Amino acid sequence: MTAEVQLRSTLVCPHCGHQATETMPxxxxxxxxxxxxxxxxxxxxxxxxxxxxxxxDVPCPPIQVDGKACCG
Structure with missing residues (x-):
């Protein structure tokens, strides 16, 4: 059984620490x-x-699915 792909992830800015939860393409x-x-x-x-x-906190969907980048 495979885990469901998460489409929401919280980005944390390395410069100021601001957090924003976004929907990943x-x-x-x-x-x-x-x-x-x-x-x-x-x-x-x-x-x-x-x-x-x-x-x-959550990697992009292609990485979640099979560990491969979608654009790499």
């Missing part, structure tokens, strides 16, 4: 995200496919 990687707290543009860390995999 299922058909594309979100490469840029503008922090709602400080305005900094977040980009994935080296080796990650998207900002959710780098800065959120």
């Amino acid at each position: 299922t058909d594309a990687c979100l490469y840029f995200y503008d922090c709602l707290g400080c305005g900094q543009t977040l980009k994935p860390k080296y080796g990650d496919c998207c900002v959710f995999c780098s800065y959120a």
Whole structure:
């Protein structure tokens, strides 16, 4: 039995600590995200496919399903 894919994830800005819960896209990687707290543009860390995999509590849907990035 496989776990259900979670589509909501909470991003935490590494610059100011602001948290925002967002809905993740299922058909594309979100490469840029503008922090709602400080305005900094977040980009994935080296080796990650998207900002959710780098800065959120739940990785993106493709990683959840089979461990592969959707855009890598």
